[in-house]
Amino acid sequence: MIRCVLSLALVVVTVTLTGCSRENAGERLTRECVEVVDSGVDSENTTNPDVATVKRADMEAVIRSERWATTPLRKAMQAELGELETSRGYTSDKYDAAWERMVNRGGERDALWRAAFxxxxxxxxxxxxxxxxxxxxERGTKEGAR
Known part of the structure; x- marks a missing residue:
């Protein structure tokens, strides 16, 4: 019994080491490229929400949308954004401070960020x-040239 298990283990190791894989070249290239692209993409273009960043313009578009204004707090945020955009005399620092106050009210920042993402x-x-x-x-062309 032990001899059968050991010989089976040796067969599995041998098959693994000889590179007997059911993955074809196209699948292998795709898998490798997915890993390369996912590791090198910047935070503004990644599909991973854990490392992504969202632009303020995208968050503002969410606030302006009718689908966002589902609660009184969100409607107030929408009105405040409208006032913020039409007010004159705001320096960029004052606008940034007003924006931060507005989006950090009532714990809506995470929901707003997720909706924009x-x-x-x-x-x-x-x-x-x-x-x-x-x-x-590109990789297929390089491998084909070899």
Whole structure:
């Protein structure tokens, strides 16, 4: 019994070491390129919400949308953004401070950030997919030239 288990283990190790894989070259290139693209993409284009950043313009667009204004607090934020945009005499520092006060009210910042990220996700996915396709094409061309 032990001899059978040991010989089976040796067969598994041998098959693994000889590189018997069911993955074809295209699948391998795609897998490798996904890893390369995901590790090198910047925070404005990543599809990973843990490391992504969202632009203020995207957050402002979410606040302006009718879908966002579902609670009295969110409606107040919408009105405050309108006032902020039409007020004259704000320096960029005053505008930044007013913006921070507005979005940090009532614990809405995380929901606002997530809504802005989700609305920008299709663009981020298009960029990621294009980068993966380009990587696969370039690597495939290099491997074909060998």
């Amino acid at each position: 989700d609305s920008d996700l299709p663009r981020r996915e298009r960029i990621r997919n294009r980068m993966i396709r380009e990587c696969v094409w």
